[in-house]
Amino acid sequence: MLLNLIILPNIAQLNKSLLQYLKIMKKISLIVILMITSLSFSQSQALETSIKTLKGETTSLSEFTAKNDLVIVSLWATWCVPCKNELDAINEVYQDWQDETNVKLVAVSIDDSRTVNRVKPLVNGKDWDYTILLDTNNDLKRALNTATVPLTLIVKNGEIVYRHSGYTPGAEDALYEELKKHI
Amino acid sequence: MKSTTKLVLACLLLPTFLFSQEEQDSTATETSTFNKFMDNLTGSFESNAQWYLNDKETGRFEEDEHLRANSYLKLNYYFLNNFSAGVQVESYAPQALLNYDKELNKEVGLAEYYINYRTDKVDATLGHFYEQFGSGLILRAWEDRALGMNNSIRGGKIKYTPFSFLQVTGLYGSQRRGFDVSDSEIMAFNAELNINEIVKSNFFDQISLGLSYVNRNEDFTSTSTNTEKIEIPKNVGAYSARLGLSFKDIYTNVEYVMKDKDVRLNNIQPNKVSFSENKLFDGSALLFNLGYSARGFGVNYTFRRLENMSFYSQREDKNLINNPTNRATLNYLPALTKQHDYTLANIYIYQAQPGLYIENYESPRAKAGEIGNQIDVFYKFKRGSLLGGKYGTKVSANLAYWAALNVKISDPDGIPYFSSDNLTYESDFLNFDNKIYSEFNLEVNKKWTKNFSSIFTFIDLHYNSDYLVEANGAKVDAWIGVAEGTYKFGKGKSLRVEAQHLSTDDDARNWLGGTVEYFFNSNFGVYLNDSYNYEDSPIEENSKIHFFNLGGSFTKGATRVSLNYGRQRGGLICVGGVCRPVSKNTGVTLNLATSF
Structure with a gap:
């Protein structure tokens, strides 16, 4: 019901920004995943x-x-x-x-x-x-x-x-x- | 930018390569070298993404980018026993979340880097560092991502502890401003002396003394055409002395800060930065704290007076219309009132009023600072007593009162609207008459059975909107009641229900609010909360609209993910006594935080 209150934004625009976000996440995620998988608590x-x-x-x-x-x-x-x-x-x-x-x-x-x-x-x-x-x-x-x-x-x-x-x-x-x- | 990131990673990896060259014969040692490297590497990753939606009730989202994220990757590497080095990479893609500092303007950028050497006596850092002298009245460099606040200093810092009773700190650098640093240099010294380690006192348990000096060196470019203008000092310093004492269950501390004379902002056009160059003004701060606490009881009193104490790395940042997020502040001047958790208790929040602002637009007014105090009391009714019941009852109360400094303006030119550059003022030292905020709150924490407990909160407040948010002549008198109960079903399952009501005849009038939160186990929970302004009022933007949030969070070890859909009320959002204005928005938020 709450979702009905909202007019969805332009889908093309969402795609564009989503891609942009994912691209940046990809850049850093490799490092992050490497860290998480290879070590436990080393702090x-x-x-x-x-x-x-x-x-x-x-x-x-x-x-x-x-x-x-x-x-x-x-x-x-x-x-x-x-x-x-x-x-x-x-x-x-x-x-x-x-x-x-x-x-x-x-x-x-x-x-x-x-x-x-x-x-x-x-x-x-x-x-x-x-x-x-x-x-x-x-x-x-x-x-x-x-x-x-x-x-x-x-x-x-x-x-x-x-x-x-x-x-x-x-x-x-x-x-x-x-x-x-x-x- | 890519190349800088690579360079930094290369620097971090370099020590491992050096080690591995020594031991390159055996594959076994290579693996252990890799493990060793990983053991010495720690870090964290946090991403806060928001998808802003158009909303039938509150309107379309007017800006270009609907999907935005602030992300932070931090890496620390420990090596050669005493060294550590690290970086913080930040990303604001495609641009920073709504209401964040506009200087945070890179999709990916190397925001901070440091190398540190630490032994028992020496702690030296090159690169970005954080620091606080005393209570932060004179200097505090810190980070709060929720506020978009990061005012670390880039330069060098050395902390030297020659004896266990003495610590001295010296630092030099420029303060962070977005991805860059300010056009000024900060030089600062601090000494902390623990006197009762030298003179064993039978009476005092603690005697500590602190002395600090902070200097800002910044060029001033004159824009004034006034013939009476004077030279503006390049160096503006601040001096602090502190004393802390404790004897048995009583403790006290006092701090006094003086700030050198500097030019004041000219506000003829509030969004345009200019200065009145004919007169200079100095600043001061006085903080006094006294407390007593024994088992089951505690009381604490704080007094503070601030006059012309806002201190920024760049003078222009003092203009809060251009700098709503308080970037590049040198000192920390939080509101000394109780910090609240409940949504309705966060509508009318006091924000400290430290600065000198001669407002010569709309209703002309001279603001020079604040004076006020607060007292906290904590008490526990023992188990088995009449009011304690089976599990004991905990009560806490806070009373706070804040006033604007009383000032007398003298204007030799007699120009209306306080627009003369020759204007000066005098302030009363102890005058509490110009009340701008007061609050009384009482909280009762009661556990009824093994599985059920509740918290009752009552707040009565006065908020001078006229002074605090320039709402012509308006003020708010309100009281808020909150009741919350938590029931534990065992095995980590629990339900929390909270009901809130705010009553006032002023501003947007009455609000009703509530929260339901259910945890399936200690890792996974969902919640729904809503605040609804149910009375007609002239403040239409907040009337008869549900400001709701529904979402869930999942926590496992050091990783936390939460997803939220909701409508955010516009206004001041405050974390840790620092507030920033936010505009109303509706959307989906994803927060991810992990550390390793």
Whole structure:
């Protein structure tokens, strides 16, 4: 019904622009396909990117993963509702997860200076038990080639072994299933 | 262009060829060399394509190209332990999506490239880089593809950390402007000192100090014929000092920025760039933040005053009619209000008012900056308490108030419409009288059972359209209510339903909105949302039209594909506190993002 509202544009013109688009996609797609097929997650170097603690000290994810064998990394923001839902949901079961897998969760906020001052009160207000780090100018977000948040990683012995973007209600169960494979 | 891309790829591949020459005897090592190369290569690809359609309700799509796409391919290569190099190729084919910067004008082009060397103490980059000093009030180079914002700097940057308590940064270069760079050079320095690492304080948990300097060197070509015109400085600098403290659960930080005198825009014809060359004006910014947080409770207060603080790589970009996407801004001045997710809460959004604009057209007015504050409170009612129930209840509130700086204009020539080039002004330091925006919002987050949870949001706002969007004398007082519920069916299946209402007697009057979203599993979901302005109002363009969106998204690992069909309301679209005007459009959107 909604489609009826619309007068289709000139088909010839669509063909022209579609061809143009496809031509350009062809140029780059070869490289992209080559990459995707030939490698898995090789972004572990990105974990060395400098980020800050809540006290303003410089640190990095690799510093954190060096101290903990199994780590969940979540890139989130105070303005991102699915991110907060994910961290809320995990918080409910975090104690069980820790008992069973000895996992630690580090939540890296990508809030910039507009909202970064909300991070500390929000984390406390929500009573989260995670380690919180700040990526205020999104250096880590760029190094991990992240298009959208939330981004969830499982890091085992300093290597990224699982990566998922987005959160849907209940997805924490799938994450836990994945986590158990890496104990 | 092809040749540049090839050249860059060749440079990236070069190190592998060097390695493989050393080990060319065995095929086994060749394979492992290839794997090694691939292990050190990372990247991402993103393409946002839109097919604009003619729409019976809102009219034909007036422009030539109906199908357009913005695409980004980024490659990073790590080598020799401490080095990395990378490129970003961008494509706007056959032209950029609607409302993107018109400088993004190539079908395929090499947009960025860099080589970086990093050790514990040194981090040096040649090529394009991103950077932020302090909170970004003085300098921020960043990228936001949804906004079409990329103001990275092309040049050299070195970050040196001689001791764990001291970091100094120096940089030099020109800021990105479309596929090119600005006609100016930026030189900047920054020092961050963590004092309580030197003097172990028993009282403070954190004492940090920051100092920055940013200089823009740009030639000025005079166009004024006024006999009283003065020389315009080639170098315009800005200076920032910051202090951050925390003791126990209390933390505070304060920043002050001064900006050198510079020429002001002349707005006699708003779409034509010219300057008033008789007088110079300096700028300043003051930011203060104070917070307290303990388990289950947090509160944060922010105050900010901005006067003549918009700072662009090229003076002409200060004209926002020619530069609606804020290209080549040196500093970051977001609106300090709560960022909303719901569609109806995004109709009347505050945008920071940092610049000096003497508007001598339509209703003459002098804008010199803004002053205001906001407070956030977060609280969790414990599990088992009266209001907490079985799972606890989370409440957050935000109160924001923003005013335009109060200014007194003095015009020695007495020419009407503020059109004298000799015009000067004085501003009050603390005067909150000229209210341009206020907002109160309350959000209650409640989980009822193991599978059902809900969020209730209430927003009450005042929006001074007269000042903010030059709507003669108009203002908007509105309240918005949103209720959303999510039910989990297990195995990743879930349903989310959201209902929204915006009530106002002003502007386009009442709106009704809603969303239904269903996830089949954690990878695949579909949604439908609609906003409908159901009351008659003088704003016909928004009246009795459904602004709907229906679509789905599929996520697997690091890849996300989404397809959407919908009608987009015209107005301000804001992401992360930065807004840009968009025109109304209808169409099909395909977004693809992957990283490897």
